[in-house]
Amino acid sequence: MLEFFNGSKDYLIGSLVISLVVSLIVLIGLMSKMKIKKQAKINLSYMDPDRTEARKIRDVFLYKD
């Protein structure tokens, strides 16, 4: 099988990983379409923009990771 990847073990492993990740993403995407999901940001549409406002008090740094 290595000959399909230019004889390189790194290319083979990398290709397998990429294929696995892409396949899982596609499968998860297809499965998510089978469930009831609420449209994102729908509750924002009920907000009256002329009578809604927010003011900043402060931003506090918590931690880094």
Added chain:
Amino acid sequence: MSDVKHYKCTSCGAPINFVPGTDTLVCEYCGASVPVSDLLKEEKNAKSFDWTAYAPEELTATPDKEYVCASCGATLQSFDSQFVTYCPYCGNNVSALEETKGGMSPNLIIPFNIKKEEVKPKIREYLKTKKLLPKSFLKVAMNADVKGVYVPFWLFDCEAEGEISLHGERSVSESFTNDKGETETREKTLHYRLEREGHFELNKLPVDASTHFDNKAMDALEPFNYSQLTDFSDVYFTGYLAEKFNSTPDDEMQRTKRKIQEGITDFFRETERKYSNIRIIEDNTDVKIDNIKYAMLPVYTLNFNYGDSKRQLFMNGQSGKIIGDLPVKKAKAFTWFLGTFTVVLAICSLVSFLI
């Protein structure tokens, strides 16, 4: 027993039904049509729900009642979950006004916009786009009965005011020297507590008022176009079923507050563009309800058994949006996974060959 009012064709006496997407009722036997406006002039208005006179102890389901159909004389039973809308014996439409006395008439209604005969073709097209669906499910769904139901909703006008704390993240690139003495960069995430104060107003936030419909499903059917919201008249009920509320505004308060919080979170996600993954960590806003309207919103339902489980599909009767929890055929899921894996692997092989 109570008498009920009927809507029937003045030409032949048969039932007349509201035609979705129009302002007319049509006789299904002789084809005669009547504008909705003509019937609105005739009806007596029952006392509508009034939020300013809201007394929770009065908001209980109306007791079971018996009515007499003026067309065929059959006894009709009103159950506490549904308005009587038609006689199951002769098919004549009956008025629900008798059941809306005591200030329980809905205030508003969005009439059906999608005709009943359009529902199954739209559902077929929708199910065909679901790649993992078993073929047999489509067959079973197409044999199910379509029911047009007006679902009761509370529409909240509310405001939230006060302080709110949110969690937000920012990504930064950081340079460092590795063990070999080379300079590398890595991504780091900075976490912040964002303290804000604000005034938020929401208009006609919909919360379904019936425990017979799954809350998640009714939320997912949104949005409804409120430009078509009109004063309630039971004329729009003709040809359809209608559920009464069995969950009061107080019962739905927790869910309403959750929806307000979701709205506020989305507001900050839109306005605080510097930060990602925004979520509320502390909410000290006071929620004040300004007004609540009792509205009937149109929904088509398909209920059927598939295998061992009961399945439901819902369609927004105004916009045509379809939702439902669908089964996954494992063989199709595996085929898609394997097929995608093979194709991507082949592409990677080609790329590595060309390098």
